[in-house]
Amino acid sequence: MNAQNHSASGGEYRFLPQDFQVGDPDVDFQHEMLFFLMDGILNYIRSEGEAGSIDMVFGIFEDYIRDHFKCEEDRMERAHYPELEVHRGEHQAFQNRVLELERAYAGAEDEQRKVAVAVQVLEFLKGWLSGHIAVMDRKMIGFLNQ
Numbered sequence: 001m002n003a004q005n006h007s008a009s010g011g012e013y014r015f016l017p018q019d020f021q022v023g024d025p026d027v028d029f030q031h032e033m034l035f036f037l038m039d040g041i042l043n044y045i046r047s048e049g050e051a052g053s054i055d056m057v058f059g060i061f062e063d064y065i066r067d068h069f070k071c072e073e074d075r076m077e078r079a080h081y082p083e084l085e086v087h088r089g090e091h092q093a094f095q096n097r098v099l100e101l102e103r104a105y106a107g108a109e110d111e112q113r114k115v116a117v118a119v120q121v122l123e124f125l126k127g128w129l130s131g132h133i134a135v136m137d138r139k140m141i142g143f144l145n146q
C-alpha cells in the first residue's frame with residue numbers, strides 16, 4: 001500500500017458507538033477517551049510503525065486507567081454494589097494485561113514486532129469494549145441508576 005494512502009489518523013475510533021454507551025455521561029466520556037486512544041493505535045498499525053510510536057498511549061493509559069477505574073469503583077462502593085469484587089477483579093486483570101503488553105512492546109526488537117504487539121493491544125481493547133464495557137459496566141450503571 002502506498003504510504004500516501006494512509007490518513008493522518010485512523011478515524012475509526014473517534015466517537016463511542018451507542019452499542020458501547022452505558023448511559024452515564026461521565027463514564028461514557030471516560031470510555032470515549034479509551035476509544036480515542038484506540039484510534040492512535042490503529043494509525044500506528046496502519047502506518048506499519050512509521051507514525052511515531054505508541055509509547056504515549058501506554059503513558060496515558062496508566063493514569064487514565066487508574067483514575068477511570070477508581071471512579072467506577074468508588075461509585076460502586078458508595079452504592080454497595082453486590083458485584084463490586086467481581087468487577088474490581090476484571091479491572092485488575094485489565095491493568096495486568098496492559099502492563100504485560102507494555103513490557104512486550106518495550107522489549108520488541110524491531111518495528112515489525114512492535115506493530116505486532118500494537119495489534120494485540122488493539123484486539124485486547126476491542127474485547128474489553130464488548131466483554132467488559134458493554135456488559136459489566138452497563139450492568140453496574142443499571143444498578144446505580146435504579
Ligand SMILES: [Fe+2]
Nearest residue numbers: 072132136137
Ligand atoms: Fe468497569
